Amino acid sequence: MSFSVNASIVISGVVAESTPILFAANGEYMAERAGTLNISVEGMMLAGAFTSIAVASATTNLILGMLAGIAAGLLVAAIHANFSHRLAANTFVVGLTLDALVLGATDYFATVLKPMPAQFPPVTVPLLSKIPAIGSSIFVQPWPFYLLFLLVPAVYWAVERTNWGLQLRASGENPGAADATGIRVNVRRRQSLYLCGILSGLGGSYLSLCIVGAFNFDMTAGVGFVVIAAVIFGGWTLRGAVLGGLLFGSASAMSLVLPTLGTTVNPQFLLALPYMAALVAMVFLAKTHRAPAALAQPFTRGVS
Amino acid sequence: MATSTSSGSASSWVAGSREGEPLTTLASSSPPRSVGPDRELTGAELEPPGSRYADTIRMVGLYVICVAAALGITMLLVLAVGGTPASVIDALIRGSVGSPGALGRTLDDTIPVLLVALGTLIAVRAGMFNIGQTGQLVFGGFCAALVALKVHGPGPLVLIAALLAGTAGGAAWAGIAAVLYTWRRVNVVIATLLLTYIATQIVDYAVSSQSVLEEPSKSQIGSLAQSAQLPANVRLPHPGSYPSFGVSLGIVIALVLLAVFMVLLARSRWGVHLRMSGANPVAARRFGVRVALVASGALILSGALAGLAGGAMLTGQVYRIQGGFANTFGNDGLLAALVCRDRPGWLLPVSFVFAMIRTGGNYFLATGVPNYLAQVLQGLLVLAAIFPPVYLERREWARRLKAARVLALRSAAA
Secondary structure: OOHHHHHHHHHHHHHHHHHHHHHHHHHHHHHHHOOOOOOOHHHHHHHHHHHHHHHHHHHOOHHHHHHHHHHHHHHHHHHHHHHHHOOOOOHHHHHHHHHHHHHHHHHHHHHHHOOOOOOOOEEEOOOHHHOOOOHHHHOEEEHHHHHHHHHHHHHHHHHHHOHHHHHHHHHHHOHHHHHHOOOOHHHHHHHHHHHHHHHHHHHHHHHHHHHHOOOOOOOOOOHHHHHHHHHHHOOOOHHHHHHHHHHHHHHHHHHHHHHHHOOOOOHHHHHHHHHHHHHHHHHHOOOOOOOOOOOOOOOOOOOO | OOOOOOOOOOOOOOOOOOOOOOOHHHHHHOOOOOOOOOOOOOOHHHOOOOOHHHHHHHHHHHHHHHHHHHHHHHHHHHHHHOOOHHHHHHHHHHHHHOOHHHHHHHHHHHHHHHHHHHHHHHHHHOOOOOOOHHHHHHHHHHHHHHHHHHOOOOHHHHHHHHHHHHHHHHHHHHHHHHHHHHHHOOOHHHHHHHHHHHHHHHHHHHHHOOOOOEOOOOOOOOOOOEEOOOOHHHOOOOOOOOOOOOOOOHHHHHHHHHHHHHHHHHHOHHHHHHHHHHHOHHHHHHHOOOHHHHHHHHHHHHHHHHHHHHHHHHHHHHOOOEOOOOOOHHHHHHHHHHHOOOOHHHHHHHHHHHHHHHHHHOOHHHHOOOOOHHHHHHHHHHHHHHHHHHHHHHHHHHHHHHHHHHHHHHHHHO
16 A cells, blocks of 8 residues: 555544543643542543433534533542542542443443434545645544644643643642642642543543444543553653653554554554553653652641 | 541541540640630630540441432432332342352352452551552462463362462562562552553463463454363362352452451551551651561552452452453452451451442343443442541541631630
């Protein structure tokens, strides 16, 4: 096959696999900078995936479906945030329980409701799609994909250039000191989780509404943990999270695409690659990959 | 790094006062002042209102309400699907404990949950938050399968060797996280979480490649990748088999280990050191406890128990390694331990309830409700079980902060 056809196959695969990860990674980046180690990303994405398909097939309105998926991610985030950062429950218990709960609930309702397939059609960007070799794949995508180009700068600006973002980062680095200066630490943490829920729900809806076009049981299949690995691999910077998301999306895309191009790569190695890369980055890049100092430590005023 | 889990014991945070005692030392150590004609400074505001039993009653009542709410939501889901709550509850009870065969299967499911939960409790008590039990279980099962399938010898010896290999495999897998923590300060939660998925892929690879563990007679391309079955003499003996009461001997192993560790945790020096390392590593180090050793040891021990759970599952129930070998037992054990709130006495009942939901849930489909309801029920029950302590603790903190603020203002005005 010609180079440009191969290139467009590869790039389409990479775009398809990376986009849900990238949406969720932006949210998880904000959540982790605020000091919350959010394990329920998987649950948020799966809830978004299921609810968007269910609503889109029930109302035949794709945008309504996507909004419903975002709302489902927000609901999961609301439960997580209030248990973990209003009530000081163990955030890992809540996160893992929500993952299992959402898995069971979506399987349950999918068996009963049996939603019909629904899919966003691809949109062709007029001039850019004529670029040879890459234009026909990157710039012919369902329109929610182009939201990414707006989202990443917006998240960067919000976290690095606003007062809200400063408070967020302070809550993640030294919540006690932040609290002493009047920053409402747990409020910022909950807000970061709500945003993570919105973006993860959007990522999940993208997976079901734009890529697959239907809901399959356990559709996300652990991609939420790839998102966490991407943020860790990226050293808790937005640039790193986006790079990690692209890299890990490419790895899982390769396991699907390479067989059609004739080469075989060990699929398990590609699936394990995100986690190995994140672990290696944590071990060998410890100086540049500094976690927020208060990551995964709950904060209660008055308790040191 | 001690991640603080919410503990139920209300420890006093005001210096100089023990739980329940009025704060008279503060008032009596300072020189007498005129605080006004009627009032004397005591710490009475800092005591909880009502009698001491009010706390327990409040906690128990809240547990009842939360569990009832969880069951209520589940029954609403049943009604939404067109089933009847009564038949679903009946199926759950009868499917899990209604007959000797069912009871045997539930006990079989309790074994891995109990072992993993015991390990988790030990690690959490030392301050090491291990969430990689699934990976340790799977890797332990894999090591046990390697020994059971590749080593030839007298059946019982190979069986024991397989179980030991499973224990060692799980310990080694947790050991990686322990080494990373001690050597490079990698967060234990992150390390164990990432290692879980690496372990899953390793085992997946092993059962898909003929050179390692894949069953030799695998014919179709699309069939599930799995290892060969264990030979009959390398399996844990079952006194009796379904439909009569049949549980693998793994339950004896699990119960013995539970008893041994309960005694060790409560009565031995190691148990005290464990708790000290988790509560305040700096103070423990000053006291002479080798915190790094104790904490890493606890993490490795929890991995060992999870690996043993994998080995017991392999030799007692499943008899082969497959892709989805862990079958959420790792997560169930972790959640069971955290529902127990650091009380080893609760481990057995809570693990049994988890196993009951799993076994009974298989019978939901006969009543017209998808089996996935069991997972929903379990998740709701875990949320219901963690809500009361944290809610009451939050209320108590808020009340104490307010009382302390009032006390401070009053003494400043004096």
